[in-house]
Amino acid sequence: MIYFTSDEHFGHANILNFCNRPFKDVFEMDTEIIKRFNEVVTADDTVIHGGDVAYRNKLSVNNYIDRLNGKHIFLKGSHDKWNKNGSYIWEGMIEKQYIVVCHYAMITWPRSHYGSWQLFGHSHGNLKDYNKEKQYDIGVDNNDFYPVSFEKLKGILK
Numbered sequence: 001m002i003y004f005t006s007d008e009h010f011g012h013a014n015i016l017n018f019c020n021r022p023f024k025d026v027f028e029m030d031t032e033i034i035k036r037f038n039e040v041v042t043a044d045d046t047v048i049h050g051g052d053v054a055y056r057n058k059l060s061v062n063n064y065i066d067r068l069n070g071k072h073i074f075l076k077g078s079h080d081k082w083n084k085n086g087s088y089i090w091e092g093m094i095e096k097q098y099i100v101v102c103h104y105a106m107i108t109w110p111r112s113h114y115g116s117w118q119l120f121g122h123s124h125g126n127l128k129d130y131n132k133e134k135q136y137d138i139g140v141d142n143n144d145f146y147p148v149s150f151e152k153l154k155g156i157l158k
Contacts, residue, residue: 002046003147004048007121010053011026046070046072051077073090075090099118101138105122105123105130122139133158136156
């Protein structure tokens with residue numbers, strides 16, 4: 001199965017206040033996001049991370065990544081200095097559905113006029129003005145701190 005997520009912000013204590021996350025501290029937040037991630041993602045699944053995985057250096061980011069199930073594709077977000085060789089965009093076909101993933105929501109994107117979907121993060125569930133038939137906020141703040149499966153997206157984006 002394929003999943004999408006964004007904006008975990010592992011190790012980023014200030015995100016608790018910036019996004020009003022319901023955790024008492026960064027340890028509880030990190031632990032709960034990893035727990036929820038591993039509840040749905042198996043070792044055989046693929047996860048595309050839309051950026052802002054962690055507010056850390058590469059060594060400490062690996063401590064989080066090593067605890068996550070699945071195979072991972074990491075895109076760059078606004079805080080991903082650890083991901084020096086990462087891309088800002090992922091494009092691909094899944095079950096005849098063309099998908100574009102980027103940390104930021106776009107007004108137009110590859111194949112947007114032909115029914116492609118654009119999945120984004122960065123807005124932490126606060127972006128209200130976007131094309132809800134073709135776009136979706138995959139960030140953890142918008143999805144009860146869980147990754148979103150392709151299967152669920154098929155029901156959301158028609």
